[in-house]
Amino acid sequence: MPSTNRLLSITNLKKYFPIAKSSIFQKGQLYVRANEEITIDIHSGETFGLVGESGCGKSTLGRTILQLYDQTAGSTIYYGRTLADLAPSYVAKTLKNAPKLIAKYKKLQAKAQALADECEKLGDSATFFQHQSKNLAAAEAETAFQDVVKILGGFAALDDCRPGAALLLKKFSTEILIAKLKDEIWEIELEIKACKALVKHVNEDPSSVKNAEKKVAKAESSITKYTALKEKKEAKLAELRMVLEEDEQAVEALKAQYANNEQFVQYEAYLDDGIDLSRLKYSEMRLLRKDLQIIFQDPYSSLNPRMTVGQIIEEGLVTHKFFKHGSPEMKEYILETMRQCGLQDYMLHRYPHQFSGGQRQRICIARALAVQPNFIVCDECVSALDVSIQSQIINLLQELKREKSLTYLFISHDLSVVRYISDRIGVMYLGNLVELGTAETIFADPRHPYTVALLSSIPTTDMANLSKERILLEGNIPSPIRPPEGCKFHTRCYMACEKCRIVPPPYVEVEKDHFVACHFLDRKVDENGNYLFEIKKEEKKPETSEEKTEE
Numbered sequence: 105m106p107s108t109n110r111l112l113s114i115t116n117l118k119k120y121f122p123i124a125k126s127s128i129f130q131k132g133q134l135y136v137r138a139n140e141e142i143t144i145d146i147h148s149g150e151t152f153g154l155v156g157e158s159g160c161g162k163s164t165l166g167r168t169i170l171q172l173y174d175q176t177a178g179s180t181i182y183y184g185r186t187l188a189d190l191a192p193s194y195v196a197k198t199l200k201n202a203p204k205l206i207a208k209y210k211k212l213q214a215k216a217q218a219l220a221d222e223c224e225k226l227g228d229s230a231t232f233f234q235h236q237s238k239n240l241a242a243a244e245a246e247t248a249f250q251d252v253v254k255i256l257g258g259f260a261a262l263d264d265c266r267p268g269a270a271l272l273l274k275k276f277s278t279e280i281l282i283a284k285l286k287d288e289i290w291e292i293e294l295e296i297k298a299c300k301a302l303v304k305h306v307n308e309d310p311s312s313v314k315n316a317e318k319k320v321a322k323a324e325s326s327i328t329k330y331t332a333l334k335e336k337k338e339a340k341l342a343e344l345r346m347v348l349e350e351d352e353q354a355v356e357a358l359k360a361q362y363a364n365n366e367q368f369v370q371y372e373a374y375l376d377d378g379i380d381l382s383r384l385k386y387s388e389m390r391l392l393r394k395d396l397q398i399i400f401q402d403p404y405s406s407l408n409p410r411m412t413v414g415q416i417i418e419e420g421l422v423t424h425k426f427f428k429h430g431s432p433e434m435k436e437y438i439l440e441t442m443r444q445c446g447l448q449d450y451m452l453h454r455y456p457h458q459f460s461g462g463q464r465q466r467i468c469i470a471r472a473l474a475v476q477p478n479f480i481v482c483d484e485c486v487s488a489l490d491v492s493i494q495s496q497i498i499n500l501l502q503e504l505k506r507e508k509s510l511t512y513l514f515i516s517h518d519l520s521v522v523r524y525i526s527d528r529i530g531v532m533y534l535g536n537l538v539e540l541g542t543a544e545t546i547f548a549d550p551r552h553p554y555t556v557a558l559l560s561s562i563p564t565t566d567m568a569n570l571s572k573e574r575i576l577l578e579g580n581i582p583s584p585i586r587p588p589e590g591c592k593f594h595t596r597c598y599m600a601c602e603k604c605r606i607v608p609p610p611y612v613e614v615e616k617d618h619f620v621a622c623h624f625l626d627r628k629v630d631e632n633g634n635y636l637f638e639i640k641k642e643e644k645k646p647e648t649s650e651e652k653t654e655e
């Protein structure tokens with residue numbers, strides 16, 4: 105089963121935004137293709153930097169991973185919890201409707217193949233919309249296939265998948281009961297914790313609470329009641345765990361019968377117990393929101409101006425049941441979180457407009473951290489700040505990452521910042537990932553011409569690099585509605601050739617963990633940072649008589 109130290113696995117992710125038709129005569133649907141075929145694994149504890157020009161789809165990718173935007177195709181698997189922990193409804197639905205879903209993906213595969221054949225037959229005369237339909241149909245078929253085999257595994261390869269699906273469904277039903285029971289126990293523990301905190305608070309300062317004796321007696325009786333209820337639920341949990349063991353044995357026994365079936369074994373390898381975020385219902389995704397947080401670029405508009413800092417941080421804690429509303433323990437927890445983020449205790453009752461930009465960003469960080477996330481998308485989170493404040497925030501993020509084993513997706517167009525904070529870096533151009541590697545590799549040995557150009561544009565005060573020629577990319581980023589054919593970068597690439605205009609470059613691993621999408625994979629710079637290629641320069645057009653007159 106593929107489950108290393110990956111926290112997120114994003115495969116062939118597409119995000120298209122449909123555009124309203126401009127006239128009733130417009131035949132096909134047009135889309136803004138914000139993200140195309142994005143495949144990345146984000147590992148636990150790493151900072152993954154994402155760079156590229158404005159409009160290349162970095163922020164859209166961050167938000168799509170968190171499902172703030174619905175993805176058009178592909179999968180986003182989260183390994184911070186297992187299917188058994190969350191028990192999402194899509195698993196039961198897939199198992200109940202397995203034969204229908206298998207028939208559906210086979211139909212979609214046939215449709216995608218027919219469209220691909222048609223485009224091939226038409227060759228150059230195939231229209232833009234025909235190519236678009238072919239690509240979307242292929243993505244839809246692949247997504248439908250993955251949705252089934254990741255849950256059904258080898259049973260999807262059998263002529264009759266029903267016995268296997270029935271056993272898996274029985275096992276999953278037990279897992280749902282276990283997950284529900286665990287939630288109930290968690291809520292009971294929360295009640296016990298709140299009652300104990302109240303008793304402690306009253307004992308420490310009896311004059312601060314009205315009817316102190318009565319309240320303590322009530323809280324102590326509640327503790328006894330909830331403790332008994334918890335023990336009962338734990339006994340039931342132990343019973344269910346034994347049932348689950350039996351269910352697992354039954355599944356394994358059936359699988360053993362197909363150990364020599366090649367296709368069964370091949371499909372079994374697709375089994376995945378990570379959670380597919382794109383298939384979760386709204387209410388299920390809400391449960392995962394505390395694991396997956398975001399810090400936005402603009403710290404002012406992302407804070408509610410009518411709430412104090414305390415209320416802003418409290419909101420998430422109550423929603424995700426860390427504390428009960430008004431619990432005395434919660435105030436201490438909020439203050440502790442604020443201190444960790446460099447905010448003083450007296451700021452608790454202040455409103456966002458009373459803070460500077462850097463302090464507001466600290467509030468955003470405190471809000472995200474309070475719910476103890478595993479993964480945080482930092483979406484241009486230092487771009488709106490002064491350079492001195494930027495370094496404070498970056499150091500704070502680094503410190504918190506070390507202390508709390510966090511994982512970041514750090515989105516920025518500032519390469520120096522990304523270099524400092526990232527373990528690995530992905531470079532995006534017009535919705536596609538064009539290069540990916542460790543931070544050292546990307547800076548010491550960039551292979552994609554776009555990465556080389558981006559690196560050459562970093563401002564420097566280093567005398568040795570001042571004489572280095574800057575690579576100026578000509579023209580604007582092409583439209584993401586009708587991106588150029590072949591390599592999307594060919595309209596601005598200083599190394600483009602005829603092949604680049606026709607054939608899209610494959611995304612290949614040039615060396616371990618270093619991926620590039622270019623037809624020319626050789627080194628572009630030497631150890632001293634000198635270019636190993638000639639920069640093609642556009643010939644200057646002769647001045648026209650009109651231009652001369654204007655002068």
Ligand code: SF4
Nearest residue numbers: 591594597604622623
């Ligand atoms: S494939 Fe061609 S156009 Fe694209 S980046 Fe490489 S050299 Fe440039």
